[in-house]
Amino acid sequence: MAQLWGGRFTKETDQLVYNFNASISFDRKLYRQDIEGSMAHVEMLGRQGILTEEEAAQIQTELKRILAQIEAGELEISDSYEDIHSFVEATLIERLGDTGKKLHTGRSRNDQVALDMRMYVRMEVAQTDALLKELLETILQIMKAHTRTIMPGFTHLQKAQPVTLAHHMGAYFEMFKRDRLRMRDIYERMNYCPLGSGALAGTTYPLDREFTARRLGFYGPTLNSMDGVSDRDYVIEFLAALSTIMMHLSRICEEIIIWNSNEYQFVELDDAYSTGSSIMPQKKNPDIAELVRGKAGRVYGALLSILTTMKGLPLAYNKDMQEDKELTFDAIDTAKGCLALFRGMLATAAFHTGRMRESADQGFTNATDAADYLVNHGVPFRDAHGIIGKLVLYCLEKGKAIGDLSIEELRAVSPVFEADIYEAVSMEACVDRRLTLGAPGREAMERVIAEEEKYLEQDKGFPER
Numbered sequence: 001m002a003q004l005w006g007g008r009f010t011k012e013t014d015q016l017v018y019n020f021n022a023s024i025s026f027d028r029k030l031y032r033q034d035i036e037g038s039m040a041h042v043e044m045l046g047r048q049g050i051l052t053e054e055e056a057a058q059i060q061t062e063l064k065r066i067l068a069q070i071e072a073g074e075l076e077i078s079d080s081y082e083d084i085h086s087f088v089e090a091t092l093i094e095r096l097g098d099t100g101k102k103l104h105t106g107r108s109r110n111d112q113v114a115l116d117m118r119m120y121v122r123m124e125v126a127q128t129d130a131l132l133k134e135l136l137e138t139i140l141q142i143m144k145a146h147t148r149t150i151m152p153g154f155t156h157l158q159k160a161q162p163v164t165l166a167h168h169m170g171a172y173f174e175m176f177k178r179d180r181l182r183m184r185d186i187y188e189r190m191n192y193c194p195l196g197s198g199a200l201a202g203t204t205y206p207l208d209r210e211f212t213a214r215r216l217g218f219y220g221p222t223l224n225s226m227d228g229v230s231d232r233d234y235v236i237e238f239l240a241a242l243s244t245i246m247m248h249l250s251r252i253c254e255e256i257i258i259w260n261s262n263e264y265q266f267v268e269l270d271d272a273y274s275t276g277s278s279i280m281p282q283k284k285n286p287d288i289a290e291l292v293r294g295k296a297g298r299v300y301g302a303l304l305s306i307l308t309t310m311k312g313l314p315l316a317y318n319k320d321m322q323e324d325k326e327l328t329f330d331a332i333d334t335a336k337g338c339l340a341l342f343r344g345m346l347a348t349a350a351f352h353t354g355r356m357r358e359s360a361d362q363g364f365t366n367a368t369d370a371a372d373y374l375v376n377h378g379v380p381f382r383d384a385h386g387i388i389g390k391l392v393l394y395c396l397e398k399g400k401a402i403g404d405l406s407i408e409e410l411r412a413v414s415p416v417f418e419a420d421i422y423e424a425v426s427m428e429a430c431v432d433r434r435l436t437l438g439a440p441g442r443e444a445m446e447r448v449i450a451e452e453e454k455y456l457e458q459d460k461g462f463p464e465r
């Protein structure tokens with residue numbers, strides 16, 4: 001047991017209590033943020049004359065060394081400390097003696113952990129954004145290659161109207177683009193520095209909070225010290241955004257699982273992204289897509305868990321808040337892993353464009369267009385709807401598509417049909433007449449693709465930290 005307190009205690013902490021309370025097993029992940037925060041703090045203490053310039057410089061040099069040694073694997077973060085803050089401070093004191101003991105002047109672990117966690121989440125927001133951007137690039141490539149790939153669009157998982165693969169993928173482009181916007185939003189709101197909030201009521205030392213905030217890349221310091229130590233809104237916002245990303249990933253994975261099924265065969269996943277069965281030799285399973293779909297539950301769980309942890313907490317810091325870490329770390333690692341794996345799976349998938357076309361041809365996806373044809377020839381829409389309904393019934397009996405019927409068969413249902421009906425119900429015409437912005441028609445799609453390309457070029461993401 002190695003801890004930073006004990007003066008007012010007459011007994012040792014019970015070992016079980018110590019273990020229950022300790023957080024080093026998971027907050028060791030914050031070592032870099034913890035050390036960087038301490039370096040900024042001590043630099044400021046020196047500038048403000050709270051420590052001498054020499055003391056500050058000495059501590060900074062040693063902190064830098066500790067960081068380098070941890071990163072090089074030369075210094076092991078020992079589990080015998082209560083938390084990462086204690087480990088870093090104790091290591092410093094071990095090396096610098098009394099000077100090391102001055103690091104924690106004007107600071108509490110409450111504002112320290114608030115800072116560490118904020119810097120960690122900020123870094124992860126940026127990394128998630130970068131992964132989303134890579135995914136968008138992959139999706140855009142597929143869109144560009146498939147503006148002519150006709151496939152059925154579905155409602156109720158029933159064939160509805162023909163679309164293109166570019167259009168279908170474009171829907172996901174929009175979703176993941178909004179996910180990036182959420183990253184931007186969260187970043188803007190959270191990028192304020194809680195350091196200097198102290199335990200809850202600030203401090204009597206003349207700290208320069210503007211300096212530390214700027215040094216650590218924040219827009220400025222937080223404006224209320226009680227809020228500074230107890231705000232975890234940004235964790236919740238990030239988990240909510242990660243949950244939304246997982247929901248989007250889960251939807252597209254579900255589609256890929258359906259498309260990859262023996263019945264659909266719209267897509268074949270690459271061998272590198274598929275798995276076999278231990279008993280059925282013929283199987284090639286979309287396990288990765290299923291796992292990504294499944295892991296959505298885990299990320300939602302983290303969100304719900306932290307919302308619940310926070311809901312009844314009085315101001316300011318309470319130890320409950322230590323529960324913000326494990327699940328958040330897990331949710332971040334899960335969502336980032338899923339984003340990267342999913343991108344690889346999508347990029348290597350082979351789309352069976354012939355099967356998609358065949359499926360669109362077969363499911364009366366041009367029935368609305370056939371009705372529109374009649375409307376354009378003066379038939380009121382409701383009547384046209386009824387006529388085409390009858391025609392579909394006739395086709396079902398004969399096992400034919402609308403375009404396969406002879407002109408005599410068509411005319412027997414409505415005399416309005418002319419020879420140009422065949423062109424009007426061709427899949428290409430059905431798609432390309434849909435030219436409103438956002439529709440699958442080729443020209444409309446190309447406009448959108450150009451816009452998305454421009455967006456990806458302009459929105460480069462967050463600065464590296």
Ligand code: ARG
Nearest residue numbers: 023083109110113319321322
């Ligand atoms: N491990 C603690 C946490 O994660 C650090 C802050 C401890 N502060 C305290 N007063 N016990 O929240």
